Amino acid sequence: MTEFTLQDQIRDRAKQLLASEQVKCVIGYEHGSRGQVRPAFIHQINDVDSLVWNQGCTHNLVTYLRDIKGTFGSDEHLQRVAIIVKPCDSRALNVLLAEKQIEREHIYVIGVVCTGIVEGAGYAGQSSDKLQTRCVRCSDRVPVIYDLLVGEPTHPEITDDYVDLTELEAMPPAERAAFWLKQYERCILCYACRQVCPGCYCSTCMFERDDSLWVGIAAGVKEKEAFHLGRAYHLAARCIGCDECERVCPMELPLSLLNHKLAKEVQRLFHYCAGDEPSQSPLATMLAEGEEFPA
Amino acid sequence: MSEHTFQPRIIAFCCNWCSYAGADLAGVSRLQMPADFNIIRVMCSARVAPEWIIKALLNGIDGVMVLGCHIGDCHYISGNHRAAKRFVLLKEMLAFVGVHPDRLLVDWVSASEGRKFQTLVTEFSKRVKELGPCREWQVEIQTPQR
Structure with missing residues (x-):
């Protein structure tokens, strides 16, 4: 026990x-x-x-x-x-x-x-x-x-194989766009994903400002998509993959997919995993010596 | 919309210190360029928020260019370092949600590179024309304008 x-x-x-x-x-x-x-x-x-x-x-x-x-x-x-x-x-x-x-x-x-x-x-x-x-x-x-x-520390040999992403990554772009559109259409903009997220701590969310040039006042699919893509990008290289957003989503949107994809790309491009150390995200720092973008 | 009549709509974010002057040079040198891009002058390529690009591409813009000073020449020392890293990741994200990554172009144009500006704009416009309209399947949804 x-x-x-x-x-x-x-x-x-x-x-x-x-x-x-x-x-x-x-x-x-x-x-x-x-x-x-x-x-x-x-x-x-x-x-x-x-x-x-x-x-x-x-x-x-x-x-x-x-x-x-x-x-x-x-x-x-x-x-x-x-x-x-x-x-x-x-x-x-x-x-x-x-x-x-x-x-x-x-x-x-x-x-x-x-x-x-x-x-x-x-x-x-x-x-x-x-x-x-x-x-x-x-x-x-x-x-x-x-x-x-x-508890007793153990160190199992498990590597993240990003298997949840393979299906989407294999789709043709148009189908993938349709997939995400279908998901975002269901969003009811309750912002539960944002509220539960430890990384989303802005006192006034950019997507809920009075000056809503960022996201239009309509609750249309474009606004929803802009919110979700924007949020995912804000969390790029900061999301630690607790998947709380997906758990609390009342519409059961597969929100973690996008976050996981970004984590994968951050790992590939910057060799960085959010939260491993209390260090700044690579998106907020200068290029290292010899590092060149855009590739 | 047939490919023949398709006129892409392109936004070019140019930084105040290098690229905008480069674009200006291309203009005063009377270099031939396609007329389907609009320049938005920003103080630095790092000022270009990724949300702008997301929003532009979802709202009927077919391609976005972000042009800044060459690495090492940034007026704010490290602004373009950040821009470089941000947009390479943004491209990956756009691709994952079905927007072709070629619709976003990040490059560096100095104030003396009018010729390079011309080449970039011409090539990019050609590429976007090939790709066709971005998100044509949802054009019926309109965002109310302020």
Whole structure:
């Protein structure tokens, strides 16, 4: 019963941190009213025992750090937050750290060794035994950044083969355009993908500004496509592939495909994988010596 | 629309310091160029937001050129470095959503390269003509204008 012990370790540490007032809040997972796992914000020691860890902990909690940004008090009373991260989530932390969105000393990172999250996690009664696609191709078992590591580190030999992209890449361009148009037509512009994304932290999204020369006011397919392509591009070399956007999409658009494709190209062109280190994206830096574009 | 009558609509973003002057030189040298492009002057090739290009190509523009100073000559030192990296990735993304990557051209034109400007525009216009209209299958959807 490894998971039982992992959960116990998380609870123990959360208790210590809250008791010693090292942190003000622990962001973790708990069981929802219908049995599904949901994010939890623990402020009281009494509530710590509701924290859980299992294969249904799909949420990327780093998203919630965005909401506490700027709420830290003066240095006299540093209000730190503890956060539970999976390996994928920890890479989002690195992205935010590189972009100076959070301060390292403001967060206490409880990293959990992850063996994959199951399909349908986060929704009551939809959980299955099958691993999510992103987890099948993921070789990260250990968070890239943590203060406390929970679990036994392993390093399986898995390489991302981008198998989900092959079908689309093989299509003729016109068909591919039609495929995406059909998908974007279904979009209802609820912006859930943007809200859940740890990388989308602009206080006013470019695509929702009053000055909507960027995206027209019509909710037409062109505006939807411009939004999705623009968002995907904003996340290029920053998206860590947690696929939360796809999970929360009420219309079940295959949003992760475009992000995954961009990650693939960034890897090919710049040999860069978002979040591996707290470093700036290659799109924001100068060309290296001898590097030449356009090819 | 038959290929014979198809007149592509092309936007050329030219940076203020090199390419715009290069285009100007091509003009005052009375070099022959196709008349189907519009120049938009920007301060730097890095000012060209990828969203503009996405929006242009989805809204009836058939080709976009981004022209800047040669690498090393950027007025802002590293603006064109960023442009170079951004647009090579943007091309990949456009290709993945079914827009031919040749519809976007990124190149460097210095103030003295009027001849190069002429060649680039002529070749690009020819290429876009070959490719035909971008997104003709959705022209019936119109965005309300401000």
